[in-house]
Amino acid sequence: MTCRTCGRPGDGEVCSSCLSLADNPTLNPYSGLSAQPAQGQAPDPYLMGQDWTPPPDEPGSGGPPRRRGRVALIVGLCAVVAVGAVVATLFLTGEGPTAAVPQAATPQPSVQMTVAPEPEPTTVEPTQPATVFVTLTPSPAPEEPAQAEPPTTAPDSIETLTTDDAASFMNDYLRRVVADPDDGWGLLSTRRQQVENRESYYEYWPSLSSASVSGCVYEQSGSLDCQVNTVDKSGKAGTSQARFWLTSENGQIRIDVAGGGGAEQLAAEEELDRLRLESIAGLVHDDRWVAELSAKRPGISDPLQTAANGTHVFYLTDILAQHQALESRLPEAHLLMLRREDWGKQGRDLWHTVADPGGLTSAADVEAWCAAAFPELSGKELANQCTPRQMTAPHG
Numbered sequence: 001m002t003c004r005t006c007g008r009p010g011d012g013e014v015c016s017s018c019l020s021l022a023d024n025p026t027l028n029p030y031s032g033l034s035a036q037p038a039q040g041q042a043p044d045p046y047l048m049g050q051d052w053t054p055p056p057d058e059p060g061s062g063g064p065p066r067r068r069g070r071v072a073l074i075v076g077l078c079a080v081v082a083v084g085a086v087v088a089t090l091f092l093t094g095e096g097p098t099a100a101v102p103q104a105a106t107p108q109p110s111v112q113m114t115v116a117p118e119p120e121p122t123t124v125e126p127t128q129p130a131t132v133f134v135t136l137t138p139s140p141a142p143e144e145p146a147q148a149e150p151p152t153t154a155p156d157s158i159e160t161l162t163t164d165d166a167a168s169f170m171n172d173y174l175r176r177v178v179a180d181p182d183d184g185w186g187l188l189s190t191r192r193q194q195v196e197n198r199e200s201y202y203e204y205w206p207s208l209s210s211a212s213v214s215g216c217v218y219e220q221s222g223s224l225d226c227q228v229n230t231v232d233k234s235g236k237a238g239t240s241q242a243r244f245w246l247t248s249e250n251g252q253i254r255i256d257v258a259g260g261g262g263a264e265q266l267a268a269e270e271e272l273d274r275l276r277l278e279s280i281a282g283l284v285h286d287d288r289w290v291a292e293l294s295a296k297r298p299g300i301s302d303p304l305q306t307a308a309n310g311t312h313v314f315y316l317t318d319i320l321a322q323h324q325a326l327e328s329r330l331p332e333a334h335l336l337m338l339r340r341e342d343w344g345k346q347g348r349d350l351w352h353t354v355a356d357p358g359g360l361t362s363a364a365d366v367e368a369w370c371a372a373a374f375p376e377l378s379g380k381e382l383a384n385q386c387t388p389r390q391m392t393a394p395h396g
Contacts, residue, residue, distance in 0.1 A: 158248045158261070159220035166224045167216040169253055170244060174211040181205045189247050189254040191261075191269070195297045197348030209233050213242075222246050222260035243299075243313075258299020259315025265298075268316040272351060275323070275337035283336070285343065285393040289360040291370055292389045293326055293335070294319070294353040304384045323353045330373060333357045344392050354389070363388035 177184025181202045188196060205211075213226035224244045231237050247256035259265045296302070296319045307318035314322070327335050333355040340349045355373075360366050370386030371378075377385055 158222050158246055158253075161218060161246065161253075163216055163218040163224075166218040166246060167213055167226065169246070170213050170216070170224060170226065173255060174213065177205045178208050178211050187255055189249050189256045189261075191247075191257045192255055195257055195349045200348065207232055209235075221262055222256065245299075257297075257316070258313070259317065265316045268320040272316065272320055272323075272337060276339060276342070279336040279338055280342055283338075283342065283391075285391055288356070288391050289362060289366050290389050290391055291333075291355040291357070291360075291366050291373075292352060292387045293355055293385065294322055295350045296322070297348065297350045302384075304381055319351050323351075326353055326355075330355060333373070341394060343394060344389065346394055346396055355386075356391070 173184060173187050176187070184205060185193070185198070185201065208230050210231045212229050213224075214229060216224055216226040218224050222245050224246060226242060226244065228240050228242045229237070230239075243258070245256040245258055245260035247254055247261035257265075296314045298315050298319070299313060301313050303312050305314075305322075306312060307314045308321040309315070309318055323335070323337060334357060336352075336354040336356060338352045338354055340347060340352070343352075355369075357369060360369060366386075366388035370382060370388075374382055374385055
């Protein structure tokens, strides 16, 4: 409920503030009046709701002149206060910035009052933390010296390999075979795998902690002469000179048998294979005694014998040449060309020249036959050239 006088909220039609103003003679001069206000105004609104009977006026007068003037002044001031209260209410309720005050019957000075509204509270929205994406570009790592990749694909011809390429391939092979013999075995040519003693191969390479080559010289024949540097598991270092042979097999570089895969070596191998097929065609494993005259593989070194190449190292051409020389020397001995898999205790694959003259019943018989066949030899040289064996079936 609002006050009818000032428009503010109150308990009744006139708020307590207006009632106290009406009863206070200092603030409201009307509180002492006993006559109806002059100038045709209605009874004082401050006194509405009270028992009040207007006294009779003197005929034709509007009350004493001094009192009428004072009353008019008080009425004007109260009107101004009332108008100000109304205007303030309008501003506070948002019904308009200004309000015109209705004039009394008697013209009064026009008064307008503007009350500045209190500033509305500013609502500060919480600021969401901004997500900033930062891309950090790492500084480039210092470049390491480029290392030549070992060639795995063979060129058009093995003869076109350079020394650097051949040495790089060999170092890669040695690194891999020391770490894993299976991996190294796969880098051997088929011919090399046939003559390699696999058991010894798998025992030797794991005994090393590292192996490498240096000071290599490559020849177009496929040979690679290098210094081999090794360190065993105990930390003991060793060096040696070695010759490796490279070949191309199915478009890949592989480590070949000693002597390589040149035309002469391949031709010698083909002839050895032909002689072997002739020998095993009628071979009987009957435990008879025979004389083994040679047991060679490509690259083997025999300090007690000299190869056709003038060194103690035998290649396929040298193995074939020695067999042919023995056939010429012992035409009645019935020479056989066999491989290790064809007879006796199995081991490293070797090419064997075997003499089967017949009539030999013991090792002593074989030794006597050897002494007669090689009269220029004796002792260990004779035993190295001619040794008693039995023709047994292949066994472990």
